[in-house]
Amino acid sequence: PRASREGVGFAETWWGNAWVAALEGGALDVKRLARGRGYAGRGQVDAITVTPGLVLAYVRGSRPRPYRVQVRLRTLGDADWERFLDAAADRPGHIAALLDKELPQSLADCGVPLLPGPGDLAPRCSCPDSGHPCKHAAALCYQTARLLDADPFVLLLLRGRGERELLDALSRLSAARAARAAREQGPAPLPGVRASDAFAPRRLPPLPPPLPTPPHPEQPPVYPAAPGGPDPFALDQLATDAAARAHALLGTGRDPVGELTLWQDAVRLAAARPGSGLTAGTRALYASLASAAGRTPAELARAVAAWRQGGLDGLTVLEEPWDPPAGRFDRARPLLLAADLPAFRPWRNRLTHPSGHVQLRLGREGLWYAYESEAGQDDWWPRGTPDLDPVGALTGLGTPDDL
Incomplete structure (x- = not known):
């Protein structure tokens, strides 16, 4: 009896299911097909090789040694391939679909027998079963349908031409058609305006006045605290x-x-x-x-x-220590001595108390900045308020006796 069509649906794409339909339409035993689907579903098909006109694999059956299985499919002639390439280049969407691993229905209906029909698949297996197909060959056909789902170029390779060869041919054909169309159409008029119009004097309307600046920045929203969130x-x-x-x-x-x-x-x-x-x-x-x-x-x-x-x-x-010019820096030491302070040691823009616990630093803008540190340690921290007078900058750091 002829096989039923219950296996259609094993694949996901319409062309994968068309392959399954060709398998089941030419099969003679439903039970062998069912066992082949089980083999494919359990991953018993190994080492699949696809070449023009042939799918070859090893299928693990009931015996320890796997069976060598092949399925042959007739390749297309040059005339069929020219017809296919013309149909694919007719629509830009065809090439885009193929690059996205899709096979448009319109491309499959271009008059070229891409998809096999019942009886087009010729299986052969090293097992002793003479069924057409045996369960091992059926398993390979079902697994091949899944390969076609993932990449329709597998079907095109089976029909005789690989992906790189086809894409190169399509690229050349599309470029030749575009060049021919450009020659036939002639140069398009360049958009633009006359120079006299472009340079003609004209008065532009005034720009709208800017919006008034708000009196003050707005307050930000209230941000709720969340565990693990930002502060x-x-x-x-x-x-x-x-x-x-x-x-x-x-x-x-x-x-x-x-x-x-x-x-x-x-x-x-x-x-x-x-x-x-x-x-x-x-x-x-x-x-x-x-x-x-x-x-x-x-x-x-x-x-x-x-x-x-x-x-x-x-x-x-x-x-940033720096070297101040003569003037304000040189006058600072006599001012400090006049305030009953000891002679501060100079270094670049800094004057340091002999005991090493107070320091004055001259800024580039002319202000004196006071610093303090633990005596004998080079750990200076800013203290007090900057002042034009070096003695004034020390105000609040202690009495002259303390200093």
Whole structure:
């Protein structure tokens, strides 16, 4: 009896199922087909090789040694391939579909027998079963349908031509057709306007007036805390800072911090954190900003102290010693001696107390910045308020006797 069509559906694509239909339409025994489907489903088909006109594999059956199975399919002649290439090049969508591993129905209906029909598959197996096909050959055919699902170029290779050869031929054919069409069409008129029209004087309407700058930046929304989420206070601080910068840019056309380096901006943001002392939230913020800038939290804390002392100029005094010209720096030592202070040791822009616990640093803008350290240790921290007078910069650091 003829085989039923219950195996259609074993494949997923319409062309894969067409292959299954050709197998089952030419089979003589439904039971052999069912066993072949079981073999394919259990992965008993190994080492499949596809060449023009032939699928070869080894199928594990009931015996220890697998059976050698092959299925032959007639290859197409040159005339059929020319017809196929013409049909594929007629529509750009055909080539795009093939590259996406799809076989358009319209391409399969171009008059070229791509898909096999009942009786077109010629199986052969090394087993003693004389069925047509035997269960091993049926298993190979079912597994081949899955190969066709994944790549329709397997079917084209079985019909005689491989993927690279076909794509190269399609590329050449498409290029030749495009060149022929361009020659037949002739040059297209160039778009444009006459030069006299382009350079003719004309009055443009005035630009609309700019919108008024809002009186102040808006407040950011309230950010709820979430377990494992970002610090809501840090989000509020960043949003407030962004709003203030946007407001300044809108009103003046200049970003007040646009020229800062990553490190300087990290110091500025950390210094804007209100309050004093390293709370848990502040420590988390310092650790995050320091990591982003490639520094340590201790370095950031010292830089924040310098920023709070004098802004960007204060940070520059902390990090960049320089050689001041004669004048204000040279007059500082007599002023200190007149205030009953000992002779400070000079080095570049710095004057250091002989005991090594107080230091004055001259900024490039002419202000003196006071620093303190434990006696005998080179661990200087900014203290006090900058002043044009070196003695005034030491105000609040202790009496002359203490110094």
